[in-house]
Amino acid sequence: MTNSILVLGADQVNSALDGKETQIIETVKNTYLFHNEGQTALPQSIFLRFPNNDRNRIIGLPAYIGGDYDIAGMKWISSFPGNIERNIERASAAIFLNEMDTGRVMSVLEGSIISAKRTAASAALAAQYLHSNKEEDSIGLIGCGRINKEILLFVKSVFKNLKTVYLYDLSDDRMDNFISWHDGCDYTFEKCQSIDEIFSKTKLISFATTAGVPYIEEISTLTPDHTVLGISLRDLAPSIIEKAHNIVDDFDHVCRERTSIHLTYQKLNTEDFVAGNIADVVNKKVAPRADGKASVYSPFGLGILDLALANYVYKTSVEKNLGTVVENFLP
Numbered sequence: 378m379t380n381s382i383l384v385l386g387a388d389q390v391n392s393a394l395d396g397k398e399t400q401i402i403e404t405v406k407n408t409y410l411f412h413n414e415g416q417t418a419l420p421q422s423i424f425l426r427f428p429n430n431d432r433n434r435i436i437g438l439p440a441y442i443g444g445d446y447d448i449a450g451m452k453w454i455s456s457f458p459g460n461i462e463r464n465i466e467r468a469s470a471a472i473f474l475n476e477m478d479t480g481r482v483m484s485v486l487e488g489s490i491i492s493a494k495r496t497a498a499s500a501a502l503a504a505q506y507l508h509s510n511k512e513e514d515s516i517g518l519i520g521c522g523r524i525n526k527e528i529l530l531f532v533k534s535v536f537k538n539l540k541t542v543y544l545y546d547l548s549d550d551r552m553d554n555f556i557s558w559h560d561g562c563d564y565t566f567e568k569c570q571s572i573d574e575i576f577s578k579t580k581l582i583s584f585a586t587t588a589g590v591p592y593i594e595e596i597s598t599l600t601p602d603h604t605v606l607g608i609s610l611r612d613l614a615p616s617i618i619e620k621a622h623n624i625v626d627d628f629d630h631v632c633r634e635r636t637s638i639h640l641t642y643q644k645l646n647t648e649d650f651v652a653g654n655i656a657d658v659v660n661k662k663v664a665p666r667a668d669g670k671a672s673v674y675s676p677f678g679l680g681i682l683d684l685a686l687a688n689y690v691y692k693t694s695v696e697k698n699l700g701t702v703v704e705n706f707l708p
């Protein structure tokens with residue numbers, strides 16, 4: 378029995394995950410399938426909010442994965458959108474891993490990289506299964522921040538022809554920054570002036586904004602061929618969601634905290650507007666598309682995904698002798 382823990386910072390997390398997009402998407406897919414089979418424990422996330430401040434929050438996502446994983450843990454992730462003006466990232470996170478013989482903490486990992494990568498892998502998985510044009514060569518990114526940057530990387534690993542990227546952000550600077558992050562990459566970027574314009578240019582769209590309240594009541598250029606990755610969860614009004622073919626990661630998780638799915642549920646008082654979850658699409662139990670409807674993916678972002686990736690990073694780091702062992706961390 379050891380009293381030490383292994384601390385893994387951004388460098389070790391990056392070294393375990395960089396360039397592993399295909400493998401991460403596969404891990405995320407298998408974790409969803411595992412969850413669908415009831416091999417996980419996933420209580421609701423805890424939202425810590427602050428008096429007189431509805432912008433900032435910290436979320437705790439506890440989770441357990443059974444089977445060969447047999448691992449428990451929690452991601453503790455803050456969102457302070459004002460950080461962008463300070464030139465630091467909006468989100469900051471730590472992930473705790475507990476082993477299951479004694480329940481003791483065995484590792485603390487930097488969590489924002491894992492969180493961004495599992496989010497992007499989930500978006501790419503949905504794009505792969507929901508989007509009908511398997512030769513898609515363009516994407517529209519609404520919100521030009523960290524998450525859409527990662528989504529572009531992961532979607533590119535699925536749609537190899539992807540080369541034209543349409544951008545839309547409230548901030549012109551953020552679009553310019555986004556383009557400069559990709560200096561040397563083989564993409565053509567085009568900035569759009571509106572949501573309607575970006576939907577008119579491409580059929581594959583990813584929302585990763587920091588909008589807290591849905592602000593889009595109608596999109597005149599939305600067609601039944603569109604696939605919308607609604608990663609930020611609070612962009613589309615119920616008037617759009619109720620007419621779409623909706624796929625979620627887990628309905629009980631995403632139907633909370635005034636997400637677009639939650640607001641639509643409150644409006645319609647039924648969950649019939651949701652076709653099913655992504656694992657059922659992978660298993661071919663739920664159709665990826667429906668006649669006359671755009672497909673919209675709304676993933677809450679499940680703690681089991683963070684746990685599966687953190688476990689992978691932990692194991693890889695132990696094998697390679699990476700990270701900092703803190704002796705006598707535990708009493």
Ligand SMILES: NC(=O)c1ccc[n+]([C@@H]2O[C@H](COP(=O)([O-])OP(=O)(O)OC[C@H]3O[C@@H](n4cnc5c(N)ncnc54)[C@H](O)[C@@H]3O)[C@@H](O)[C@H]2O)c1
Nearest residue numbers: 467496520522523524546547551585586587609676677678
């Ligand atoms: N569902 C999930 O699993 C999951 C996981 C991680 C993050 N997220 C969400 O993804 C979102 C983006 O995260 P990020 O780290 O990239 O944030 P970020 O702050 O780096 O970037 C967000 C960008 O959105 C822009 N924006 C805000 N409101 C807009 C609007 N109405 N129209 C167009 N652009 C707008 C901002 O100017 C900013 O550039 C957050 O809402 C976060 O909560 C979801």
